[in-house]
Amino acid sequence: MxxxxxxxxxxxxxxxxxxxxxxxxxxxxxxxxxxxxxxxxxxxxxxxxxxxxxxxxxxxxxxxxxxxxISTISTFISDRLLSIEQELCIKLQDITFPPSIQYIYNPLEYASETHAMYVHKYCTGIKKILFVGMNPGPWGMSQTGVPFGEINMVRDWLKISGPVGKPSKEHPDRKVIGFQCTRSEVSGLRLWSLFRELCGNPENFFQNAYMHNYCPLAFMDGKARNITPAGDGQKILHEACDKSLIDIIQLLKVEIVIGIGNYAEKRAQTAVQTGGLSVQVMVLRHPSPRAVGNQNWNEIAKQRLNELELLKYFDNASITAV
Known part of the structure; x- marks a missing residue:
């Protein structure tokens, strides 16, 4: 030489x-x-x-x-996120809710195995964008432990499945049977289908983003209707969930929080202000089929992401260049 x-x-x-x-x-x-x-x-x-x-x-x-x-950091981040969620669950156990709330489901507890799979598989580094939903739906996260976790999308696209237990008190019309459930969470199906269309595979979505729920609990009255806590219980709930969201934003070094629906956006705004965080908060229309004018939600959502100049983070052809 x-x-x-x-x-x-x-x-x-x-x-x-x-x-x-x-x-x-x-x-x-x-x-x-x-x-x-x-x-x-x-x-x-x-x-x-x-x-x-x-x-x-x-x-x-x-x-x-x-x-x-890299492996050490990935494990550290996912384990820390699970720890933050566990701390939140402990705080929420001490809240006294009004008698109108007769059933409380916490899939972070009875679906802990599949939820941990989701976190360890897809929350392994910093995330520019954090999507924040409200709380578990009856046929989505309540069954799978994954935010907006419509069963087919979780099993077939996210490639997550496993045993799911039951809440301590179960409403007969809202039974938790995990991946054996034949009902579809339309909101979750719409949301994850959008990103499957844009990203191609889950890894492309999670390269820049993560999906999280503001509150891990589902609340129901005696007729299995979703109900929002009120009074002192709501105040304590918000404070605990705000703190947890702040910790997760800091952990993942999030730059943009997107509330899925107005309620989630409002709570994210409050958390960001409370934590004194330099983070942008935006809103994406909730994919609920019950909302008026939501029949063409997929196109509405893509248009909104384009307006926010965020499509580049999910376009399969340009993700690697971002």
Missing amino acids: SHAKRTRAKSDDLSSEKKLKRSNSNVVDYMTQIQTNLRIKNVDIKEHTSTISEPVPDKKAKEDTSEHA
Whole structure:
């Protein structure tokens, strides 16, 4: 090998080493920032990144170390999000709701396995966009543990399925039978079908975005009708859910929150203001089939995303270039 080639090869190695060090530094900085922002205790950043900063003998080892670092961060983020949700569930257990609410379903508890699959599979890094729905629907998340989780879309497109338990008190007209349920959550079908059309595969959607529900609980009266808590219970509920949403926005370093429906947008606005976050809050029309003029929701939604200049994050042909 000529002297020039040897010099260039050595220079390339040094350049790669500098990039790796810079990348590893970013990993540590990001995890430290997460810990500081969320006041996470008992998390040893050095433990999570010890293999990152140790010298590595060759290029293959460097690549393996980088992959390990990415895997470590992915697990950390998904586990932390599940922890935030668990903390919220504990707070909500202490709320006394009015007698009109006779049934409360929490799929984060009885559908914890499939919900955790969703989080570990698709919430593994920072997200520019966070979609926020209200709370679980009876034939969607209440059955699958996935936000807007229409059964066919969850099983066949998101590739998630598994055992689902039952709520502690179950209404006979709103039985939870998991993936055996034959009812379809039309709102969820419309929403996920839109992104299947735009993105092609789930990975393209979750590259820039994540789907989350503001409140994990479904509330029903004695006739199995959805009901919204009122009074002091509502105030405590909002405070707890706001705090959880703030933590998730910070964890994922979200830049844009899109409320699916006016209620979700309003709660997101309140949370962002309360947390003093520099985040844009927008609204996307809810895909409910009961809403007037919602027959052509798919086209309405695409037009809205285009108006917000967000289609580029979901267009299958341009995602990699964003």
